[in-house]
Amino acid sequence: MQLKYQISILAILGIFNVHFLTAQQEENNSVGVEGYKKRVLENTEIDFLSSYYSQEGNNAAVSGGTGTEELTDFTPTIVVSIPLNADDVLTIDAGISAYTSASSSNIDPFDGSGQADPFTASSGASSGDTWANINGTYSHSSNDRNTIWTANASLASEYDYFSVGFGGSFTKLFNEKNTELTLHTKIYLDTWKPIYPIELRAFGENGAGLNDALFQRNSITGNPNYSPQFNEFTDKGRNSYALGLNFSQILSERLQGSLAVDVVSQNGLLSTPFQRIYFADVADSFIQDFQLADAIEQLPDTRFKVAVGGRLNYYLNETFVLRGYYRFYNDDWGIQSHTASLEMPIKLGSKFTLYPSYRYYTQTAANYFAGYEMHQSEEQFFTSDYDLSEFNANQFGFGVNYTDIFTKFNIWSLHLKSIDLRYLYYERNSGLNSGLVSLGVNFVIP
Template identity: 60%
Template sequence: MKTLILIVTLFFSIVIIAQQEQPDNTKTYKKRVLESTEVDFLMSYYTQEGDNAAVTGGIGTEELTDVTPTIVVAIPLNDDDVLTIDGSVSAYTSASSSNVDPFDGNAPADPFVASSGASRNDVLVTFLANYSHSSDDRNTIWSVNGSVANEYDYFSLGFGGSYTRLFNEKNTEVSIKANVFLDEWNAIYPTELRDFSTFIKFDDESRNSYSLGLGFSQILSKKLQGSLSLDLVHQEGLLSTPFQRVQFADIADVVVDQFTFGDDIERLPDTRFKIALGGRLHYYINEVIALRTFYRYYTDDWGVNSHTASIEIPIKITDQFTIYPSYRFYTQTAADYFNEFNQHLSTQRFYTSDYDLSDFDANQYGFGIGYTDIFTKFHLWKFGLKNIDFRVRHYERNSGLRSILLSGGLSFVIE
């Protein structure tokens, strides 16, 4: 708590000092970075199903639903400075996490059936504040941010900043950003392992993440824009999920009802280093159609290598309406420590049956529609409607996992 108070105090002290140091520009006109306060009301609904739940060792139901309302408020503090506040609540119901204790319901324990216990529901609350400052010529932008997230078994505190510089009459842009996340688990273990004298619990339940991102963007012609990005992430601490089971092939199974007890929990190295290199090309074919492409290569020291490629084609139907068909392909190799249900050996040091770390291919098909009211003609009290956006995405893996994400938002200008 003392650390949280210190960081929050430091964050707002920077904001106050930055405002006090602004030069007197009353004699020279300049366009404000943000003319009026803007408010975004966002909502998403996510649902998935599959049969490879990590909580039960790589088999069992992966059914999950999540509803996330979000409010984002961007406030112009003066001509150059903007404070953005982002708050969200993620309420989910998970059939797999309910089986942390499969015996707390009224039905026989079964990895393919959700238990009716309290662990099947949870709420994640997230709060983020970002302060950004633009120079008089709008060629330099820097920002600082802080965030807090909390749910029943997890707490996260984050802070960071960014610096962006524009050159060549704003045709060239370079940026650097850095973030730190200090997380703390309240480790919840599978019910059958909690009282075993031979079961080894984690001594340190903290996890720290440090990220550095570099970006370069260039307008190549009147119709073509490209960008490159490099992201580096180092993590240390508890990188395993404490309630995910592993069953060993060289130890006899213990089965109650239809449920196979875990021989241990997932155990992974306490460090991980990730590298992601990406590129984008945006081509404006004409006033009606544009082409947005993206590619990213990812690798880490756990043995995971992946490729992501996507394309989106905004099509302007009218001056106000645009549709967004899209497609995304993803493929990755398995982590060195992954194996399927009941395939690991007790002599191994690290092991997981989490299919997020398996070898798989995935396809995502998307469609969206957006409405833009340039002159904010429609009003609700003092709120002038700026735009409406709705999107649907269907995702499927060759392992059998399928999901649908519905998301939408309303953006208003406070006049």
């Protein structure tokens, strides 16, 4: 699930940022002649955003690094930006993510009508769920528009966790707005409601072991002396603290560059409770065609991440712009990664822009990763989540944007400002592949 949310949310935010940041750059000019101060945002704007995501693969972490990763997700979002006065803007965005997942359905593979199998989705209650979030941001700009600060807060909820977030940023522009420096921070306080694989619940604090109804109804094949290594998590909180610094500089009439440094510290329950582990030195036990878990994922309760990246945007001519990006990432779990991407907006007249793009990603494996039945039972930490494995990935994208700064087309009292449609295709060398279609429509309320 983590990969899907990263791709889906970033794509949706990318659509929003194309509109909002461009509008902000156009309107965050300093005080005009004769003392007239232009408003940061002239009118209330509404963005209707949505995405449809699908993926498939054969390394599901829920079933210990093997089994179907098939998943589909639909995410509608609405973003409302309201000018409170000439200097202040309140932005509220809210969205839901409704998904069906063959992988998570196998948290309980025995609750469907068919034969339990890691490569087949169960039709039971765990096959789908809804994630919901709401976020509010307050932004204030100084009279000369050279100082901007923001404060934000967010809430998010899904069937197995609840999250509260808050943060802010401070931006300073120098050198006639050719230089920009931003410091931003975010804190997330999450609470898990741990959901464990169905067969392990019988071995929890109040479980009946092999006398549980699951084992009374079904015969264990393979090793009949099933005895998993399992204890329920006592720490159900996860806290994340992020601090970032961004520096942007206009280098010439055609060239703009930026540098970013981000630091994240996490502590608490960083393991995913429903992800199974199968040990190489433990005999296999099955019910039907589904292998019973030997344990669940165990990861350290702290993690420290550092990322350093840079962007270069070069204006070739009225038709073509080149946008390059690179990021290096490192954490104390042993993962190092490199990301490089190139986008070339192609402007067709005054209203249409095409966005072909390519992104390459590569990472090393976490110290605690091993595939299906490759861990040993005496290890302290273990995961078979392929998001933490060594892999390379390619992403190809294409988008089209329509912008009408005069907002001539109206729907009721809404004036259409822009439409953005994009498609991303993602492929890992481990076999996972996915597709994402995202749509953003921006309206102005005069």
